[in-house]
Amino acid sequence: EVQLVQSGAEVKKSGESLKISCKASGYSFTSYWIGWVRQMPGKGLEWMGIIYPGDSDTRYSPSFQGQVTISADKSISTAYLQWSSLKASDTAMYYCARCHRIGYIDAFDIWGQGTMVTVSS
């Protein structure tokens, strides 16, 4: 079964660092782009960035460039999203999602269950 399993909910304080994960299984991890999507409470979906694990080619939304880092570890089929200094405004649900076609950035056909990040000031 193709699936993405994300790490559990996090409660952090402003200024702390954080790295959340997204473990892939059931397919060739290095062949498909994986993206990260933010959803703030009661709000819509926002694309943060995307990585191709095969060569670590990474693209960021201008809104998130410099605010987060996306990475991947091929050896354990896991993608990551990290912050060096969290803000209260980072409180949101974060989803990882796999692109539909090998090697293309297109539809997200497989989604993780989401990781809720709560940041208190």
Next chain:
Amino acid sequence: SYELTQPPSVSVSPGQTARITCSADALPKQYAYWYQQKPGQAPVLVIYKDSERPSGIPERFSGSSSGTTVTLTISGVQAEDEADYYCQSADSSGTVVFGGGTKLTVL
């Protein structure tokens, strides 16, 4: 990068047809994709490449494209279709964009 504009809400009665539009603000229009998201759940892909339906998605979901506007049509709406719907596209540089979302209410 460009923007995708959706109506904030659409309401229909059970059995009727719901149409949700998504307008791009630039040409050329790339393929569009549609997601359904129910409360507390991750989004689910319901349409890709403007009009293709993934396996397991009911036939009442369809998509179409005209100019810079794509439309998600749900025929014979059921109560279970009440959800938020998002369109999404990706430009030639690999930048992904989501529409603001449309809340479908089944009256």
